Every structure is written in structure tokens, then in C-alpha cells.
Amino acid sequence: MTVMHRAAELEAEGRKIVHMEVGEPDFNTAQPIIEAAKAALDAGLTHYTAAPGIDELRDCLVLHYKSRYGIEVARERILITPGASGGLSLLANLLISPGDGVLLSDPAYPCVRNFIQLMAANPQLVPVEMRDNFQPSLAQLDAVRDASTSGVWLASPSNPTGAIMSRDQLTEVCGWARQQGLHVLVDEIYHGLHYVEDLPSVLEVDDSAYVVNSFSKYFGMTGWRLGWIIVPTHAIEKANILAQNFYISASSIAQHAAVAGFSRDASEILEQRRQAFRERRDFLCAALQDIGLMIPDEVQGAFYVYADVSRFSSDSEKFCRDMLEIHGIAITPGTDFGDHKARRFVRLAFTTSMADLELGVSRLREALS
Known part of the structure; x- marks a missing residue:
């Protein structure tokens, strides 16, 4: 939540922040519900x-x-x-x-x-x-x-x-x-x-x-x-x-x-959204690999990529802080999730629009080039 809070502060100052830290679907609740x-x-x-x-x-x-x-x-x-x-x-x-x-x-x-x-x-x-x-x-x-x-x-x-x-x-x-x-x-x-x-x-x-x-x-x-x-x-x-x-x-x-x-109408909407998440996953995983981050062979579920950034940083907290403050990308350090190799990893969520994912990847590529 620290990353989310700081991102909100930067947005209040007029910055455009790409949110890849949020563990929440960006879609509103389906209308039948x-x-x-x-x-x-x-x-x-x-x-x-x-x-x-x-x-x-x-x-x-x-x-x-x-x-x-x-x-x-x-x-x-x-x-x-x-x-x-x-x-x-x-x-x-x-x-x-x-x-x-x-x-x-x-x-x-x-x-x-x-x-x-x-x-x-x-x-x-x-x-x-x-x-x-x-x-x-x-x-x-x-x-x-x-x-x-x-x-x-x-x-x-x-x-x-x-x-x-x-x-x-x-x-x-x-x-x-x-x-x-x-x-x-x-x-x-x-x-x-x-x-x-x-x-x-x-x-x-x-x-x-x-x-x-x-x-x-x-x-x-x-x-x-x-x-x-x-x-x-x-x-x-x-x-x-x-x-x-x-x-x-x-x-x-x-x-x-x-x-x-559980209605048919809602189920159709929810399955369409799952497909949208799949498309975002495919885009983000390919982009992160191209940039040089180490990621799993396959992200099988949820809407996260847990990526090894040790090629670029030995401290995931500093990496995430710099990405947010300098480049306007909000991502979550591995230290939020445990101890084991936590400073090597970050979590990127594909819970934002494809347009924002493309912007986030562009900024990340520029930051790490």
C-alpha cells in the first residue's frame, strides 16, 4: 500500500502514473450483478x-x-x-x-x-x-x-x-x-x-x-x-x-x-474479461522478456508477473522507488511478499488497460536501456 499511497500523491501533483501495483481488476462489476x-x-x-x-x-x-x-x-x-x-x-x-x-x-x-x-x-x-x-x-x-x-x-x-x-x-x-x-x-x-x-x-x-x-x-x-x-x-x-x-x-x-x-449473462462478461487478462499477460510477458527481466516460462493464473530484476538492481525496493519517482511506473517490490530473494524480485500487475500497459512498458524499456 506504500507504493499505492505515493502514486496517489504524485497523481495529485499532476503526474501520469501507470498503475502496475494494484491487485484489483480494473473492470467495474458486471452489470447483471x-x-x-x-x-x-x-x-x-x-x-x-x-x-x-x-x-x-x-x-x-x-x-x-x-x-x-x-x-x-x-x-x-x-x-x-x-x-x-x-x-x-x-x-x-x-x-x-x-x-x-x-x-x-x-x-x-x-x-x-x-x-x-x-x-x-x-x-x-x-x-x-x-x-x-x-x-x-x-x-x-x-x-x-x-x-x-x-x-x-x-x-x-x-x-x-x-x-x-x-x-x-x-x-x-x-x-x-x-x-x-x-x-x-x-x-x-x-x-x-x-x-x-x-x-x-x-x-x-x-x-x-x-x-x-x-x-x-x-x-x-x-x-x-x-x-x-x-x-x-x-x-x-x-x-x-x-x-x-x-x-x-x-x-x-x-x-x-x-x-x-452465476447467470449466463454475467458468465459471458466474466469470460470476456478473462480473455482480456490473457491478452494483457501475453503482451506484458513478451515485453518483459525482451527488456531483459527474468520471468517464469508461463504465468499460469491470476494477473501478476513476478519478475527477477537482479540484472538491473540488487534492491527491489530502490528499483520500485526509482521507477515510481523518476519514470511514473508503480510496481510492487518482492519484499512485500516474503524474505526469500525478495530484493531480486518485483510484482507487476496487468490490471490496467492495454494502453497503459503499453505506456508502462515503454517507460520501463527507456529506464533500463
């Missing part, structure tokens, strides 16, 4: 809902998991949350005790570490490499695990790398965790924003895993603050109690709006 929210307001659906969410939305998710992943998920296992952050907070309280260790990839979404630390528990960072598609091996997980470890939290697709865990990798990690007596939680917030043929849910290979997801990214509902979690049957009662005590219920209007996100 907006119309559904208006209808809910007109119908007076402005009261508390049940803590786990309205049945209509949870049933949409039941059908979603059946049609997209071919799995049966009972409605009772699905809880609608105030954003994925609300879901992660609930799951941290459900799964972690003070003094526990939780295995995380490094780099990873930074807020996850904070949710773990709020429980007086310890993030156990597992360094991952570009050559391994930023995925931890079982040997790496086993090397970092100790007697305090209670779970492993992963993400697919990942922020900041966009890397997707293959079906075999998910199966191996879940099997290893089961042998060690650890719970598994997978952040699937960027599901839907994928550019490969196979994007498995962890629930396809392990029905006991925990899932957190969101209406923010693929559904383009960032400001509505709405997400969901899926828990195993044995955790339903405790998860509901936590939901009742933490937030009573997610926004009623956001929930009724989200139902329309």
Missing part, C-alpha cells in the same frame, strides 16, 4: 442473513463445484464471509492455536502471515524457486516442519507469482500432510483467472481440506467485500459459531448481487 443488487435493495433485503449466508448463493456454489470440478459439496459446508480476509480470519481461529507453526510458501500473499501471527502462532516460511514454478517440494516442507507445525497453507493460483499447483502436486502435498497429521488450507481466490487447461481444486483430491475463495477477483466484486470458505463436515458447527460471533453475517445486498454472478 449491479442490477441484482438494485433489485435486492428495492425488495427490502437489507436485514441480517443467516451467519453462513443465504441459501440461494450457497446453492449456486454447490452447482458451481459440481459443474466446474465434478465434485459434490454439501451446502452446509459452505460459509459466505465478508471477503476472503474474513474467511482467512475465521479459519485461523478455527485451525490454529498459540505456539503453532504453519507452513507457507515464500513468497506468498503477505496478509496470511499476519492472520497467523494474530493467533500467537508462527509462519514457517518455505523458500520456493522460479525453476520449480514457485511450488514447495515435499522435501522442503519436511525440512521446515517441526514439532509445532499444525498445518500447511498454500495458494493456487498464487499471489504474487500466478503459479498453479498441478493435480499431482496437490495430491502429494495432501497425502504428506495426512501422514504428518496436519491440516491443509488452499487459497483458491484466483480460480477462474487461469490460462491453462487444468485448474484443479484441492477438494478434488482431498475432501478434508479447507478452501478460501472470493468474489473479488474473477467476479470483479472487490468493493463488495464478499467471499466464501469450505470446511470439512466435522468443522461445520464450530465454523458457524465463529461466524456468528465474528461478523453476524456478510452483507445481505452483496450476497443477493453475487447470485447473479
